[in-house]
Amino acid sequence: MEKRHSIPSSARVSSGTHDEAHPCTPSARALRDPAIHAMSGVCKHYRRGGVQIWALRDIGIDFRTAGVTGVLGPNGSGKSTLIKILSGLCTPDSGHISPPGAPARWRDIGVLLEGRSNVNERLSTFENARYYCTLREHRFDRPYFEHLARQLALADPYCPIRQLSTGLKLRSSLLLAFIHRPSMLLLDEPTLGLDVSGVACLEALIASCAGEGARVLVGSHDLAFLERICQRIICLNEGKIVFDGSADAFRSIEYAYKVSARFTSPDPSCIPEEWKEARFVGHQATLLLEKHEDLCRFMQRAQHNLAQLQAFEVSRLTLHDKYMQLLAGGMAPETGP
Amino acid sequence: MNMLAHARNELGLRLYLARRYWLESVSGFVLILGSFVGLLHAVMAAGEMSIHSERLNGLILGFVLWMYAGTAYSSTSSEVAEEIRARSLEQLCMGPLPLWRILAIRAILHIAGGTLILLLSFTVIAWLGREELHLLDPAVLGIVLLAAPSLLGFGYMVAGVLLVLRKMETLQLLVYPGLIALIALPAYPLNGFAALPFAYGASAARFAVGGGALGALDFIVVASNSLGWLMLGIAVFKRFEREARRLGVMGHG
Numbered sequence: 058m059e060k061r062h063s064i065p066s067s068a069r070v071s072s073g074t075h076d077e078a079h080p081c082t083p084s085a086r087a088l089r090d091p092a093i094h095a096m097s098g099v100c101k102h103y104r105r106g107g108v109q110i111w112a113l114r115d116i117g118i119d120f121r122t123a124g125v126t127g128v129l130g131p132n133g134s135g136k137s138t139l140i141k142i143l144s145g146l147c148t149p150d151s152g153h154i155s156p157p158g159a160p161a162r163w164r165d166i167g168v169l170l171e172g173r174s175n176v177n178e179r180l181s182t183f184e185n186a187r188y189y190c191t192l193r194e195h196r197f198d199r200p201y202f203e204h205l206a207r208q209l210a211l212a213d214p215y216c217p218i219r220q221l222s223t224g225l226k227l228r229s230s231l232l233l234a235f236i237h238r239p240s241m242l243l244l245d246e247p248t249l250g251l252d253v254s255g256v257a258c259l260e261a262l263i264a265s266c267a268g269e270g271a272r273v274l275v276g277s278h279d280l281a282f283l284e285r286i287c288q289r290i291i292c293l294n295e296g297k298i299v300f301d302g303s304a305d306a307f308r309s310i311e312y313a314y315k316v317s318a319r320f321t322s323p324d325p326s327c328i329p330e331e332w333k334e335a336r337f338v339g340h341q342a343t344l345l346l347e348k349h350e351d352l353c354r355f356m357q358r359a360q361h362n363l364a365q366l367q368a369f370e371v372s373r374l375t376l377h378d379k380y381m382q383l384l385a386g387g388m389a390p391e392t393g394p
Numbered sequence: 395m396n397m398l399a400h401a402r403n404e405l406g407l408r409l410y411l412a413r414r415y416w417l418e419s420v421s422g423f424v425l426i427l428g429s430f431v432g433l434l435h436a437v438m439a440a441g442e443m444s445i446h447s448e449r450l451n452g453l454i455l456g457f458v459l460w461m462y463a464g465t466a467y468s469s470t471s472s473e474v475a476e477e478i479r480a481r482s483l484e485q486l487c488m489g490p491l492p493l494w495r496i497l498a499i500r501a502i503l504h505i506a507g508g509t510l511i512l513l514l515s516f517t518v519i520a521w522l523g524r525e526e527l528h529l530l531d532p533a534v535l536g537i538v539l540l541a542a543p544s545l546l547g548f549g550y551m552v553a554g555v556l557l558v559l560r561k562m563e564t565l566q567l568l569v570y571p572g573l574i575a576l577i578a579l580p581a582y583p584l585n586g587f588a589a590l591p592f593a594y595g596a597s598a599a600r601f602a603v604g605g606g607a608l609g610a611l612d613f614i615v616v617a618s619n620s621l622g623w624l625m626l627g628i629a630v631f632k633r634f635e636r637e638a639r640r641l642g643v644m645g646h647g
Contacts, residue, residue, distance in 0.1 A: 101642070103641075103642060112642075138642065141642060141644070144488055145487070145488060145639075146488065146639065146644040147639055147642040147644065148636070148639045148640050163488050164490040166488065168484075168488055170484060175481050175482050175484050175485050176485065177480055178480065179414065180411065180414065181414075184407075184410045187406070188403060188406065188407050189485055191399065191400075191402075191403040191406075192400070192403060192485075192486070192489045192491065192496075193489055193490065194399075194489075194490050194491075217414065233485075
């Protein structure tokens with residue numbers, strides 16, 4: 058059973074040096090009251106063919122700290138259910154979401170569901186934006202619409218959405234999620250179908266909204282994207298939170314560095330002492346190191362044996378590495394309700 | 395934000411669609427108007443009837459009854475089916491205004507649009523026949539309008555089922571023969587059939603067109619029937635909406 062990692066709420070406000078480098082630093086944020094403050098004890102199960110499947114188990118998340126939160130997890134881990142519960146499309150079996158009163162908070166939430174264009178494709182982005190903005194009881198702000206269209210590089214926001222390509226349809230849907238300046242954005246797979254420039258546009262937009270104090274929750278399998286935008290990571294597995302903390306903390310649980318090398322010979326007798334704890338797959342060795350001092354010590358010893366190596370690489374552990382590590386370790390869920 | 399602002403928003407959506415697909419809108423309007431006026435004139439010519447003949451009034455009443463029944467029923471169920479098909483229903487479910495109210499606004503706009511087409515049709519008929527416009531007694535039109543919300547309630551029930559089952563457009567179509575039966579049932583004078591939606595209003599309207607006089611009791615019965623079915627329909631719809639949210643089917647493709 059793996060320990061659930063979490064950091065105190067005070068620590069969640071800032072994630073140290075990472076936040077300082079990010080455009081949405083706490084000091085830059087004019088904090089807005091989020092549509093959802095917190096959820097606690099939330100459970101949800103489905104029935105498939107008479108079998109009970111737990112989608113979420115005893116989920117508690119605090120949304121009062123600003124910034125971008127990434128939700129990670131393998132398929133079926135409960136990411137989409139979490140977003141659907143927060144958006145009000147799905148009711149939990151038990152648990153609390155505060156403040157109560159769903160219709161009032163829906164006014165202030167922007168949602169993108171499973172990377173799909175949930176819009177009226179017979180209308181243009183402009184017409185949809187105007188309609189959905191008023192539906193959410195916000196005044197339609199045309200200059201802001203044009204600003205969003207520019208930020209998302211939507212060349213023709215006045216042509217019917219059904220005439221657009223898949224990527225542009227998604228950009229239109231993203232615009233609709235942002236148009237009423239929500240205090241909370243729930244984006245499920247927002248990069249699905251977006252090209253490289255689209256992803257860059259979305260990153261900038263998310264950063265600017267988070268900088269204005271909006272809480273952004275992003276569920277995605279695009280780990281590189283999450284790594285660039287998120288200050289906080291929530292990792293789900295089999296409906297349970299197995300990690301909730303800063304992105305830096307997530308990456309550096311246990312290990313911070315990855316050293317990879319390819320040996321000229323796989324013969325164990327030829328492996329230098331400093332590589333003894335590495336994981337070998339044929340000629341390929343991977344060694345994980347916890348601290349910077351460990352890395353320095355290792356490098357000092359390894360430099361004498363470089364002749365035995367064909368390739369050598371040192372890198373910081375990425376979200377992807379950490380995530381794969383967690384999956385490989387079988388992120389054992391805690392006991393369910 | 396008040397309901398009027400939402401109604402303006404829904405009207406704006408209709409206008410956007412009508413403007414963008416103007417050919418479809420115009421041809422649809424011409425089709426309804428043309429078929430009604432054409433049929434009426436064909437019957438008049440074949441039977442050598444005047445525009446004030448009782449048989450012709452029966453035909454006009456049939457058109458009016460079917461138009462209101464169809465519009466009231468489909469304005470909720472078809473809207474939900476269309477939003478599901480377009481995958482945009484979830485956006486409506488995530489607004490501060492409850493879904494049933496959005497559908498109510500859309501239904502009112504549909505019925506108002508139908509009434510407008512009806513009045514235009516009457517004007518065209520009168521203009522073509524160079525006759526004074528006395529096609530239907532206001533009391534007849536009034537009782538039909540008063541009966542329409544009962545089918546709106548019925549439409550809510552079907553819309554609720556669609557929310558949970560998603561792909562059930564055949565169910566929506568299967569109801570149409572039932573609508574014809576409701577219009578044709580002999581519910582006047584007051585009998586067991588009067589408890590069914592729209593039946594008493596349609597029967598009473600036929601009675602009035604045949605020369606009978608409608609009393610206050612008839613209007614009370616129709617109003618009570620309408621209110622009862624509408625409230626029941628909304629309650630059933632809300633129940634199904636809760637069930638759809640509980641099952642987590644909202645947001646499914």
